[in-house]
Amino acid sequence: MDTAAQLLTGPRAGDLLEAALAVDHVALGSWRVHQVHARPGAEVSVGYEVTVRGRAGGLRTAGGRDEYLVATTADLPPDVVERHGILRMVDGDxxxxxxxxxxxxxxxxxATACDAATLTDRWRSIDAHAPLVLGLDLVAYRPLRRAVLRARTTxxxxxxxxxxxxxxxxxRLRHDLFLVAEAAPQGYSLTAPLAAPRVLAxxxxxxxxxxxxxxETxxxxxxxxxRHEQALTVDPHELLRALDALPPDAVLLERRPxxxxxxxxxxxxxxxxxxxxAARIEALERGVRRIVETRDPxxxxxTHGDFYEANVLLVGGAGCRRVAAVLDVDTLGPGHRVDDLACMAGHLAVLETLAPQVYPGVQGLVDRCLAAFGESTxxxxxxxxxxxxxxSLLPGAPRDALAEVWLAVAExxxxxxxxxxxxxxxxxxRALTPPADSRRDGAADRLPLG
Structure with a gap:
């Protein structure tokens, strides 16, 4: 029996997509895995970019059109499945x-957030002076969990x-904590409070x-x-200062692992x-767990909980950039500073492999961050x-080959x-990971794959 990830990302996934579209008398053309979302101990969800042929709005289309489909192993209530017209398929167990x-x-x-006219009507039913929504762009989507869209309005x-x-x-509470911290008297504090996007409605x-x-992010x-200056994009000590400026009342919220x-x-x-x-992954996990369980965090x-380069907003020019705000504060809460720092360093460490032409010199910034962060933790x-x-990024890697490169980075x-x-x-x-000279210097493993 295939594992969930193999089933939803392998060749058999096409059969699932074809069966789902056939219910609406639509034929599957091409398809590709767009994103893999694996929640630890829970479901695996996969998003697919597909081309379909068939009927649209009651009319048969001459050529293919692009759509986005999602498949998940999540256990969904039968009434929800029926109400939303979701196809349920069983493959063995x-x-x-x-x-x-x-x-x-x-x-x-x-669905409302993805339709400009419907969204405008909804907003104006609450606020008669709400603007007209002119267009929408999907920025991020994690099936069953959350989505972010950019709305262009008047x-x-x-x-x-x-x-x-x-x-x-x-x-809303997490966003409001930033407003409370911003309004509080600062006294002689040299650390300006961080901002977060305000809730408008x-x-x-x-x-x-x-x-x-x-x-800018x-x-x-x-x-x-x-390239030769990417290591100096931001001072790692400024990132430390920003974490010190998180709303202190966040420690009262629920802690997440x-x-x-x-x-x-x-x-x-x-x-x-x-x-x-599998042997390399299991050795890596044993090594991580042994140190995590025995070192004082x-x-x-x-803590922010998802502190990485896409969620940090900077002001100022080269050499004097400052963190002004943070995005995606859903995970704000109590935790250990070392985990926010590890989140930043870990995401930066895979950037070059994701876009080598865009981030060719980012490894220097990774090294600076590890050195500076290691001074305070x-x-x-x-x-x-x-x-x-x-x-944690391996299950969601865009390609298997890239996931193997990330495995080498983690090693x-x-x-x-x-x-x-x-x-x-x-x-x-002794080390639990097998010795490999190419992994120790990292040069070969950081080379991106095409």
Whole structure:
């Protein structure tokens, strides 16, 4: 029996998509996996870019048209499946649900958020002075969990955050904490409070309207910097300052486990995706877990929870950039500073392999971050947790070959942690990862694949 990841990303996925479209008398043309979303210990969901042939609006189309389909192994309530016209298929002991975007069984507001006219009507039913929505762009979509859209309106751009309706209150609370911190007297503090997008309206069905921010993302800043200067895009100590400026009351919220603390779940998903390197993945996970469980992560503080280059907004020019705001504060809450730092370092570590022409010099920034972050937290735990972050990315890699490159990046990071551990503790156990000179210097493994 195929694992869930193999079933939904392998050749048999085409049969599932074809069966789902046949219900609507539509034929499948070409298809490709767009994104893989694996939740540890839960479902695997896959988004597909497809070309279909058949009927649209009751009329037969002459050529193909592009659509987006989603398949998931999530256990969905029968009434939800029936209400949204979702196809349920059983393959042995594996149940798969398939639907066509913008339907989403757990995000009832997504269809409204994807239609400009419907969205305008909804917004104006709440606020008669709401602007006219002129167009929409889907920025991010995680099936069953959340979506982000950019809305072009007569009053300028805004963003839509679509979440499960029962998550709206806690999301608003997190955004409000930034407003409270911003309004609080600063006294003699030298750390200016961070900003987050303001909530402009709540439209029901899990739709929040967020104000746009004028700053550029850290990812964009790195991309626009010449190769030989990318290492200097932002001072890592400024990233540390920004984390110090998170709303302090975030420690009162519910704590969520960090990426490295769920390494066993991510490893199982990665093995399902890359069974031929299962031994390497399992060795990596054992090494990460051993260090995570035995090294002090530091005190519990306010953490962002998804602190990486796409969620950090910068102001200023080269050499003097400052963090002004953060995005996607859904995961704001109590945690350990080392995990926010590992999240940043881990995502930066795979950037070059994702877009080598855009981020050719980012490795220098990774090295600077690891050095600076290691001054304020345990450098051994930092590298091991960074390896755990990269491990968590493997199941969602766009291509199997790229996932293997990321595995090598994670192995190199863990090797760095183990090297430092042996220096600090000469009697420490031997490395759990197999020695490989090419992994130690990382040069070959960081080469992107076409």
């Amino acid at each position: 594996q149940t798969v649900h398939v639907w066509r975007h913008p339907v989403d069984p757990l995000l009832p507001g997504l 009053a300028g751009d805004v963003y839509l955050k679509v979440v499960r309706p029962d998550r709206v209150a806690e999301l 709540s439209l029901g069905e899990g739709i929040l309207v967020l104000g746009a921010r004028p700053e 850290m990812a964009s800043a790195v991309a626009s910097t010449p 960090a990426w490295a603390e769920r390494s066993a779940h991510y490893a199982r998903s990665a093995v399902g995706r890359l069974p031929h390197v 530091g005190p519990v503080v306010a 345990d450098p051994v735990g930092l590298r091991a947790r960074t390896a755990g972050v990269v491990l 190199e990071l863990l090797a760095g942690a183990e090297d430092r551990l042996r220096v600090l503790s000469p009697t420490a156990p």
